[in-house]
Amino acid sequence: RKEVEQDPGPFNVPEGATVAFNCTYSNSASQSFFWYRQDCRKEPKLLMSVYSSGNEDGRFTAQLNRASQYISLLIRDSKLSDSATYLCVVNKNGGFKTIFGAGTRLFVKA
């Protein structure tokens, strides 16, 4: 079993749609959680950290369920520019040993 698992997609949605990505992790000792975004042939960029209480940044909402070892990302009112691969990232031991999921690809169409 992979340490971090994501649905690979792709998700094809129209502009304005709401889309949700899920991620599960296997190591209960994991301490920090993030969503990154990666455009085709570009480097990953930090989208947002994920906190136990849940957090929101504009159209993006991240949730963490430690008991279920589950992380989610919700994108509301999808834009064409949201098309990218979204990477679920889990970190333990205070900083290094970062594990990236394989990513979920999103295509937003007009």
Add this chain to the structure above:
Amino acid sequence: NAGVMQNPRHLVRRRGQEARLRCSPMKGHSHVYWYRQLPEEGLKFMVYLQKENIIDESGMPKERFSAEFPKEGPSILRIQQVVRGDSAAYFCASSPPERRNEQFFGPGTRLTVL
């Protein structure tokens, strides 16, 4: 404040040659991480370094691969006697000492082995 810099951006080598990939972290960042990404796959952690120290190299192949982060100059990922399976994008990331969780990535080096 310049971001993480990597060079070269593209590198072509023939089987058996050596590849040297360089990474300059963001100003003020003392932690460097190297990752490899194969086509259509996620990033795989390779090594974590601080200045003059390798902290965690559990993701590095046992042979042909080495990394350093000298006191002066960029971090270097060195691949000796490259094989076709080494073809990938190699990303470097850096983080500040007080927030090691937040990693900022460079543009990557795309290595092609002929």
